Amino acid sequence: QKEVEQNSxxxxxxxxxxxxxxxxxxxxxxxxxxxxxxxxxxxxxxxxSIYSNGDKEDGRFTAQLNKASQYVSLLIRDSQPxxxxxxxxxxxxxxxxxxxxxxxxVKP
Amino acid sequence: xxxxxxxxxxxxxxxxxxxxxxxxxxxGHDTMYWYKQDSKxxxxxxxxxxxxxxxxxETVPNRFSPKSPDKAHLNLHINSLELGDSAVYFCASxxxxxxxxxxxxxxxxxxxVT
Numbered sequence: 001q002k003e004v005e006q007n008s009x010x011x012x013x014x015x016x017x018x019x020x021x022x023x024x025x026x027x028x029x030x031x032x033x034x035x036x037x038x039x040x041x042x043x044x045x046x047x048x049s050i051y052s053n054g055d056k057e058d059g060r061f062t063a064q065l066n067k068a069s070q071y072v073s074l075l076i077r078d079s080q081p082x083x084x085x086x087x088x089x090x091x092x093x094x095x096x097x098x099x100x101x102x103x104x105x106v107k108p
Numbered sequence: 109x110x111x112x113x114x115x116x117x118x119x120x121x122x123x124x125x126x127x128x129x130x131x132x133x134x135x136g137h138d139t140m141y142w143y144k145q146d147s148k149x150x151x152x153x154x155x156x157x158x159x160x161x162x163x164x165x166e167t168v169p170n171r172f173s174p175k176s177p178d179k180a181h182l183n184l185h186i187n188s189l190e191l192g193d194s195a196v197y198f199c200a201s202x203x204x205x206x207x208x209x210x211x212x213x214x215x216x217x218x219x220x221v222t
Contacts, residue, residue, distance in 0.1 A: 032208060038149075042215070043215050044198070046210055049210055051208070095156055096141075096153060097153075098152070100148070101149055101150075101151075
């Protein structure tokens with residue numbers, strides 16, 4: 001079983017819709033969870049971190065964590081074409097483990 | 109103003125050569141990392157240094173040798189380059205504190221071995 005799993009996509013949503021990105025992880029001892037955005041040819045950029053069960057909102061982004069289900073998600077409201085990128089889920093176990101990423105395309 | 113910088117941005121070299129990549133951060137972090145991102149875009153940690161000391165050394169060929177002269181710098185030297193070493197190498201840094209390990213990445217070095 002992979003340590004961090006994401007649906008590789010591609011995920012396509014129309015402009016203005018909600019994009020939902022999902023991630024599961026294997027180690028129940030994980031304490032820190034992150035979402036990174038990576039544009040093609042660029043480096044990963046941290047967009048959200050979450051440490052407690054529940055929701056955390058930052059602008060159009062909402063991260064959701066459910067430790068019992070070992071599940072973390074990212075919702076992007078009012079999706080824009082500029083949100084088109086690969087989204088990487090990362091979980092800090094003893095060190096940072098990344099999922100393979102979900103490619104999101106927002107169509108105008 | 110660059111938080112995490114790497115040089116060079118691109119590196120094209122032949123098999124068997126030795127090359128180095130340099131990384132510097134001005135965020136005041138005490139931990140620095142090297143990651144490899146392969147052609148399938150999977151990002152995998154290679155090394156982690158905390159206060160100039162190696163704390164993570166994943167299963168990486170010993171042709172790869174990191175060196176940290178101080179907390180703000182972490183270099184990666186690669187001996188006897190192989191075709192399979194072609195990838196993008198990212199440097200990152202963070203504070204080493206629980207529970208937050210927010211890592212910030214440099215722009216990457218695209219290594220092509222021919």
